[in-house]
Amino acid sequence: MSTYLIGQKTCMNCKTLNPQLPLQPCRCILGEISNMAAHNFLWSLTKNCFTFGLIGLTVSDRYASIVPVRGSSMSPTFNPTTDSFMGSLSDDHVLMEKFCLQKYKFSHGDVIVFCSPSNHKEKHVKRIIGLPGDWIGTPMTNDVVKVPNGHCWVEGDNPSSSLDSRSFGPIPLGLVKGRVTHILWPPQRVRHVERKNHQKRHSPS
């Protein structure tokens, strides 16, 4: 919208005589521009927040995300000390990758995050001991269990305080939500999470 022509002294927008034209824009336009600028700023801020939120959600769903580990069922791999003074600040935060969910291909000794079979809102972190077709020996009942198709047997590294497949049996692989690859917090414990094999507990089919 042209508010002034070169040589004119009447503002085309508010139709008043303004001796400052055409060197400076009329005051009526300045008011409108500053309103528009504030409005634009808020709108672009909202759009940017929305965009980054969407991108963050997509990345954490498809590629990788960072999760805190609570409890000592995976000591000494995660949370080696029970530090109730610091609370959740001293929890290990780990990097969980989701590329393994493309084909649901796991190996023995992988540390995985899965939804609890008795409460889908809870997530647990345990290590895979048996894959489909493996025979797992349970010393508790002196029994040998075969892991069915599409399931896996998970156990915590700290058997004395771990609620795992020894209580609720093998879990379907569809419940797995990711695989833990690195510890990212606290800084002195940053490292790659290794695969550990329990040779005495399982025998491949």
Added chain:
Amino acid sequence: MRRWGLLAKEALTQTLTFARFFCLFHVTNHYLWSPTLVFGPSMLPTLNLTGDVILAEYVSHRVGRLGPGDIVFVRSPVDPNKIVTKRIVGVEGDRVTYFKPRNGDSCHTVVVPKGHVWIQGDNLYASRDSRQFGPVPYGLIEGKAFFRVWPPNSFGSLG
């Protein structure tokens, strides 16, 4: 030199736009609704053998508003790469009575454990469901079917 700078800026803008659309597409397809093709004999006569295009919604199972009678998409406990379509017959705590038509017509009753659901296909004679692999954990449910788009003569919402 300036041309490379402009080119890089243009490439960045296009990449950001593409990323925005991709993320919107992902969030809609995983948190809102998406069309799916379902085929197979296990849900006859509700769903056709040759294939239907169904709209699946992903809100109900996240807020826990699923109950008996809903047609749901479930990641198979036998093969996690497959998603099957079945109907919820019982939720946790329900007592479900079922029979296996090919196994001597014997009748069994089971109580669905906590955190699990019992799913069955509408076509009991050609369906592999909870009667074979037991109750499935609620966490395996991926979505709920609520509308049929194709074929056009059965366009409409699904019971």
